[in-house]
Amino acid sequence: MKSLPRWDLTPIYPGPESPEFLADIELIRTKSAELEARLADEKSDLQTNIEAFELILDHMGNLGSYTHALVSTDTTNAVYLKAFNQVEDLLLVLKPLSVRFMRHLAKREDEIKDRGADDPYAYVLQGLLIEQKHLMSDELEEFAADLARSSWDAFSRLQQSLGSSISAEWEDGRMKTVVELRNMATDGDRAIRKKAFEKKLEVLEIHEEAFAAALNGVKGATISLNARRGWESPLGRSIFQSRIDSEILSALIATLEEAVPLFRSYLKKKAELLGLENLAFYDLFAPVGKSAKRYSYEDAQAFIVEHFSRFSEAMGKFAQNAFEKNWIDPEPRKGKVGGAYDISFPVAKESRILSNFDYTYSGVSTIAHELGHAYHDSKVMQRGGLLAKYPMPLAETASIFCEGLIFRGALEEADEEERIALIDAFLQDSTQVCLDILSRFYFEEEVFKRRKEGDITARELNEMMLDAQKRTYGPALDVYHPYMWAVKSHYYRPEFSHYNYPYAFGQLFGLGLSKRSEDDPSAFVEQYDALLSVSGMKSVRDVGLEAGIDLRDRSFWQEGIEVIARYVEEFKSASPH
Structure with missing residues (x-):
């Protein structure tokens, strides 16, 4: 297969030391000073002030996304880190400006x-x-x-840097990073999966104190700041940031808890198909069925574009453009962070996608997922910066909707054995997004509870992680992953706690939207684009109501579970080969 490409960031800025990059840094300082003067005048035009603030947000977003993209592909590059720190310095301008902007709004509440x-x-x-x-x-x-910069954000960067650079000896003195070891979870050879898992645990144990210090630093700062700012709890603030309410979250969590036996039944059947009494954690992503199919990057491109186009010509063209213009960085390599993400550039009106492509269907689905984010970005970036910031639950809705397009397209082309493999891949992801996410929700709640009392040791974090996994996976696994807290960067996000339930929300909301798209595909395309376009302007409940969905009603969430249940039943009818 051809070597994998790397993304092209030069249309954003020619480089991190370029005049264009430095000019945008200076622009933010200049425009911020100008806006500061306007905010001091309570009679200044409110809409002009809003638009001036949005301009600053957009340019800051451009710079921040650019340096984040650079560092995440080479976490030890000194030039990239310098540029990252230059942009971080701007937060000393932007954060106080944001405070003054909100104070200004408060003085003009009646006018608003x-x-x-x-x-x-x-x-x-x-x-x-x-x-x-x-x-x-x-x-x-x-x-x-x-x-x-030198505390909770630094702890977040520490986790990112360690997670992408630490490595273990594999064979003949060759080293493999934790990211590379994680990518071996899909290998068809159980001995290789087990070895990679154990090597990963060994190297994580060596660095456990650093990871634990980072997590304690982030969560401790979150607790202190939330208390100072008068938030009831980290979860309460997360609910506010997500633009949902406690009734919606309660309905979602209750639905996930009720579905635990469904996911366990899938995992028990998977163990049977693999010839095992029980699965180990390193078997969760083991291929079932006809799993020998490999996708080149070119195959992935053609497949995604074709099936996006079936839903919407505009979406297909968008994906084609992303591939052709090298918006995607699929190559795993030393110094590059694990996982995948989409990131937007508000001034350039473009996105970039990081992935670690492994030539499997899962790798194809991951790129489709991130392209869903990017397509969503393309709809909101036509609006001002304040209206383009959509909440996390709706972010995951768009991405998971696009995963569904790929999945249904793949099923159409599959023979019986391939179909089982695809359904297994879908159920793998659904299990992660529903069952594993539930374990992460439990774990993070316990972390905040314990962190209030003081630092949590690495051993205690392992025990808490195992407890959360046993509570969800239960007897379906006989080997768990005690260091999952160290490798999931979501726990280390100081600005957003409980970066877990939005994925489950997105999965079930996306499945509900998919059902509606099948009823009247042509009419739904327009409705879908409109929903994405206004997603930064309304509460999540109001966005749902526009689509005829009451997100406080558990029956809606159950509809999504029922879609998953149909595939579980088909999977359970498969016979071992």
Whole structure:
């Protein structure tokens, strides 16, 4: 197979030391000073102030996305790290400016209310008014912004750097990074999967104190800041940031808990098909059925474009453009972070996608997932920066919807044995997004509870992780993953706690939307694009109601589980070969 390409960031900036990059840094400083002066005048035009703030947000987004993209593909590159720190320095300007912008809005609350509910900014401005009520004093907010760089943000970077660079000896003195070892979880040879898993645990144990210090640092800072700002709990703030409410989250979690036996039954059948009494954690991604099919990167491109185009010509063209213009970085390599993500560039009106492509169907599906994010970005980036920031649950909806397009397309072309392999791949992902996410939700709740009392040791974190996994996977596994807390970067996000339930939300919401798309495909395309376009402007509940969905009603979430259940039943009818 051909070597994998790397993404092209030069249309964003020619380089991290280029005049264009440095000019944008200076632009933010200049425009911020100008806006500061306007905010001091309570009679200045409010809409002009909003648009000036959005311009700053867009350019900061461009710079931040660019340096994040650089560092995540080469976490030890000194030039990239310098550029990253230059942009981080701008937070000392932007965060106090954001505080003053919210204070300015508070002084003009009556004027904001007079703009009316039909104003496209109505919901977002009301959210900012609530957030400003949770601000500390200006002095403390500035101090927190300054302190972040060398404390909780630094801990987050430490986890990212360690997770992408530490390695274990494999054979003949050759080294494999943790990312490379994780990618071996899909190998058809159980001995290789087991060896890779054990090597990964060995190297994570060596560095467990560093990971534990990082997690304690991030979670401790989160608890302190939330308390100072008057948030009830990290989960309460997460609910606010997600633009949902506790009733929606309760309905979702209750549905996931009720579905635990369904996922365990799938895992028991998978063990049978693999000739095992029980699965180990390293068997979760083992191929079942006709698993020898490998996808070249070119195969992945053709497949994704074809099936995106079947749903929507515009979506197909969007994906084709992303491949042709090298928006995607699929090559696993030393120094590159694991996993996958999409990142947007608001000024350039483009996105980039990082993945670690492994030539499997799962690798194809991952790229489709991230292209779903990018397509979503393309819809909201036509609006101002304040209206383009959609919440995490809706972010995952778009990506999982696109996974569904690929999955259904693959099933159409599959013979009986390939079909079982594809259904297994779908159920693997569904198990991760529902069952494993539930374990992560339990774990993070316990972390916050324990962290209030003091530092948590690596051993205690392992025990907590195992408890959460046993609570969800139960007897379906006989070997668990005690260091999952060390490898999941989601736990190390100081700005967003409980970066877990949005995935389950997206999975089940996306499955519900997929069912509606089958009823009237041509009409749904327009509705779908409109839903994405307004996703940064409304509460999640209101977005759902526009599609005729009440997200507080458990019966809707159960519809998504029923889709999964149909595939579980088909999978359970398969015979071992």
